[in-house]
Amino acid sequence: MTLDPRAQLPPGPRHAGIGAGFVRDCAIAGGAEERLANRLALIAEEVLGAAPANAGLVGLALADRRHSMRLSVDFTASDLDLAGLDQSRRGDIEEGEEIGLYLAARLADRLTTEPLDRGGLRLSFDVGRAYPAMTPDAAPAGLGPISGPAADPDDATLALLVQWAEAAELGGPAFRTAPRVLDQRAQGDLFARVALDARRRPVGGLFWHPFGRRLMELAGPALLLPEGEARAAVAGALLDAALAGLVRKKIQGLVVLEPSPDMPRAGFETVGHLPSADGATWPVLFRALEEDPGGISWVPAVLKDWVTATTRRLALGRDIEEPARPKRATGAAMAAETDRARGRVTLRSLIAAGDAAEVAAGNVALFRDQGFSEIRALLDLGKPDQAAFAEGLVQAGLAPAALIPDAAGDLLLLAAAE
Amino acid sequence: MKDFALDRLVPAHVRAFEAYVPSPPDDVLCRRFGVPQLHRLNNNENPLGPPEAARAMMAAWKPEHAALYPQGDGWHLRRALGRQFDIDPEQLILGNGANEVIAFVIKAFCEPGDNIVTADRTFAVYEWLASFSGVEPKLVPLRDYAFDAAAMLEAIDDRTRVVFVCNPNNPTGTWWTHDELDAFMDAVDGRAIVVADEAYAEFAEDPAFPDSFALMQRHPNLIVFRTFSKMWGLAGLRIGWMAASPDVAATVKKTSISYSVNLLAMEAARAAVWDEAHVAATRAHMREARAGVAELAARLGLTMIGDVGNFCMLRLPVSDTVAHRRLMGRGVMARAMTSFRYPGWLRVSLGPAAAMAAFATALEEVLAEG
Incomplete structure (x- = not known):
């Protein structure tokens, strides 16, 4: 209790x-x-x-x-x-x-x-x-090649990895502020595998955290070895260990929204591309952990062509249905998760109603006015009500960017880069 | 009702477990994947179906018998099996498929906090049943695709109650010989129950394959599982069985569910015991189909493993889960093996000739897509 x-x-x-x-x-x-x-x-x-x-x-x-x-x-x-x-x-x-x-x-x-x-x-x-600011220690010279399989690390090892990765600016935002990472892991909001050298020092790490109901998002890897075969071996071992720890559980797939150049690509499929503010795009990667037996996609008319074509390209078995309008006439709301440092906001459906399109457009305008340069929205196509937001999002300039497969409800990621 | 707090009533090990969701029926799959028919090569069924006597029994079966409860513990079938293997029928227990027999054994010997030992890449149901029973599954990595006896012995501790050895192993098709199983039992030395799950035993033609019923005489902690789902083509009727030494069988009987095997299944299984011509015909089919897959693998440059059972595995140069979807889109259903902890591998059942030809064509197309 x-x-x-x-x-x-x-x-x-x-x-x-x-x-x-x-x-x-x-x-x-x-x-x-x-x-x-x-x-x-x-x-x-x-x-x-x-x-x-x-x-x-x-x-x-x-x-x-x-x-x-x-x-x-x-x-x-x-x-x-x-x-x-x-x-x-x-x-x-x-x-x-x-x-x-x-x-x-x-x-x-x-x-x-x-x-x-x-x-x-x-x-x-x-x-x-809030965590107190600290200057992370840099990794020592002469870290050795991986020794043994990558493992779920103890707290001291995980903290050391994060400090060394932070000092070298490796791995991305997930590999920052060791005390926060330890707290996230203890809470069950982050999972890690760390590769060690023969002296039991961390030489690389891979994290994942929940993404939606049945998926995990991978972050990293952060690799502390110099370019070469030993570095690639660490990346492969980290991914193998992550897969071994994730299968036969409730997780249906892994998504990589910001692929590190060190992420092994074999076994992943590209399910879309995200734009960045500088006009470039990068791929959204996905790896299913379970067979996809097909499902229902509730797709509004404005997105039907794109979703249908992408569903075919990805060989997904889907009944594509057009949802009815929400029963509730007014009162739609979206939740916004903001990352001001990166100028990014992600909108999600909170309450669906007949005025969802207006509300969606209003949200995009609001954050655009506030100077956010990366505006995204995530719709769960397994939930018919969420489709009501699509028209407003598209009218406001968002375009479908990626379809992340999940037989219980594909996730449609829409994006606009200003 | 004031406040129904469901979580308060659910044990943590059940809350943490995700329910298994079987794939939808063929008509739904066909519609979703846009194909007119589906060749099922994912469940290791026998393409020859049941033996002739079982077919005749089912054809003559009177529908009005469906209104009657079956006999509660398979009286006649246990006697037929007992005669076949020279075992006292009281040492035999039937289940609604071998899955139910696994549950009987875990319930009989394990309580929350105990553990079972098995391999990491084997039939998933041992691990699942243990997990949602509050029993820790200790998973020992395979070695060269086979159960690693030394590592499994090392994994046994004072809370280990049952060791599951899938022999031949699903999905790798590897197997321990009679002498290897005997030596393992010696080393276990009665510290735990050892289950030899022989669901695919009737496909093994090598005389070195264990005579496990004989080994039960020397090792009273050995339980042997068999099924009518694989060789005997009765998967749809759900019937499996186990044999154990008298005291072990008497213990498992306490947690077994009487009347769980239906009347038709028991009678069809009894008619099937022990049709050697059916065994020979099935084995011949498997040899031919396996040779066909080996030829395909060689042509496509794929590694193939598994030489016992009605299945084999292929290592693909692409994601197995992606290949699975693309094969589905071509009307072929094989098993993606990421969830068996074999990412990048596909398990294919050795099915009817037409299905194997469809598989070969579809796989070539899928791999050509890259």
């Missing part, structure tokens, strides 16, 4: 402060720093204050996820208007109480939704911990 602190409060401003105090005190008691506790408290206050009066008791639960804290807000009543969560509605709602939902969404580093039993909805607001 989980021991996460939880509370239930009525919606509305009168209890918003109580909820905020509860969340703040629990976060502090759980070891969160002041800044983090305050952000979480503000989210709770804004959501409770803006929650519709017909929401019933609103559940709050706080979970320590090591590298972040998660505030879950449960609405047990169905058919609530939570459109204020969508950041593109800022202009519509500045005079109204929904500004609270908008602020809550902006305060979180990541906002996800999942359905609850009997029509309810859970909003999960993740706020990342």
Whole structure:
């Protein structure tokens, strides 16, 4: 049984402060720093204050996820208007109480939704911990060739690998800030394989983390050996070890959105290309771990030609169906995951409704105005409601970039580079 | 209902397990992949079907018997098998396919926290059944495509209850000889139950293949699995069986499910025991089909392994899961082996001649696409 602190409060401003105090005190008691506790408290206050009066008791639960804290807000009543969560509605709602939902969404580093039993909805607001800046140690000279199979490393080895990779700027963003990587792994949000030399020193590493419901995204590899056969052997051993650790579990495939030049390409297929702000493109790689028995793709008319052609090119067995419009007339919302340092935003469906196309276009315009140079959207073609966002995304200048196969619902990645 | 918190009721080892999803029926697959028919070369079925006597029995079977419960523990079939192998029928237990017999054995000997030992690249059901029973599967890497006896012995610890040896191994077709199995049993020295899963035993023509029923006399901790799904062409009826020494069989019987094998399966299996002409015809088919795949492999420059059983494996120069989809698009269903921890390999059943010809043509086209 989980021991996460939880509370239930009525919606509305009168209890918003109580909820905020509860969340703040629990976060502090759980070891969160002041800044983090305050952000979480503000989210709770804004959501409770803006929650519709017909929401019933609103559940709050706080979970320590090591590298972040998660505030879950449960609405047990169905058919609530939570459109204020969508950041593109800022202009519509500045005079109204929904500004609270908008602020809550902006305060979180990541906002996800999942359905609850009997029509309810859970909003999960993740706020990342801050890690003190540190200068990573550089790898020593004379690391040897790989010795033995790549393995799931202990904490000390993993930390050393990340420090050395960070010092040499290898592996990409996933290989930065060792304490964060250790926390991500301990939380089950990151997995690693590390190759060692004969002196048990790390010579390379490969990470993966969840991507959607049944896929993992690979990051790296970070290879600490100089160019040559020994380096290629490390890359191959890391991938073999990752595959051995992933098969016969729930993971259906591996996706590589930013392939490192050191990633072994054999066995991967190219499922699309992503544009970058400088006009270049790079391939999106995919490797299925299970047979694909075919499935249903819910594809809006505006994307039918592209999806059909790509489905054929990838030899996917799909019933391609056009979805009905969402039952709900208005109140669509998208969640945005932003990476300001890289100028990237990824939009996902939060709540589908008849106004989804307008909302999607509004989101693209909002982030374009804010100077984001890489705007992406991810639609799950296994969920018919999500197709409603497609038209607005395309009208706003996004184009289909990659189709990531999953028989339970292919993921369509749309992208625009400004 | 106030609050139904399902997770609170589900053990962690069940929560962590992902349900197996079988592939859809052929009509759905054909529609999705846009093909008029599908050659199934993925399940290691017998293209000759059941033996003649079993066919006759099923043709004469009266549908009104479907209203009756079967006899609960396969009384007549166990006696027929007992006579065939000179084993007391009380030492034999039937199951709804050999998969159910695996479950009987794990339930009989393991409790959460115990472990089983098997290979990393073998029939997946030992690993799955252990995992969702709260039992740790300790997986020992194959060595030269075969079960590594020394490494498996090393993996046995004081929480090991069952060692599963798939002999011949699915998917590699490698096998231990009588002497190798005997020596392994000596080395295990009664520390754990050892299961010799002989689902494909009837395909082995080499006299060095174990006489496991004889070895049971020397090693009372040896259990032997057999099935009517492979050689006997009764996969659709789901019937398998096991033999064990009297005390071991009596223990497994406690966790076995009476009445789980249906009446038609028991009667068809009984009629099949032990049609040597059917065995000979099936073996002849397998020799011919295997030679055809070997010729194809040589022409395409592919490594092929597996010389026992009704299947073989090919190493492809492309992703096996991609090849699987492209073959499906040409009406051929083989098994992608990434999920067996053999990325880049394809397992193909040795099916009917027309299916093997379709496979050869389709594979050449798929590989030509690069």
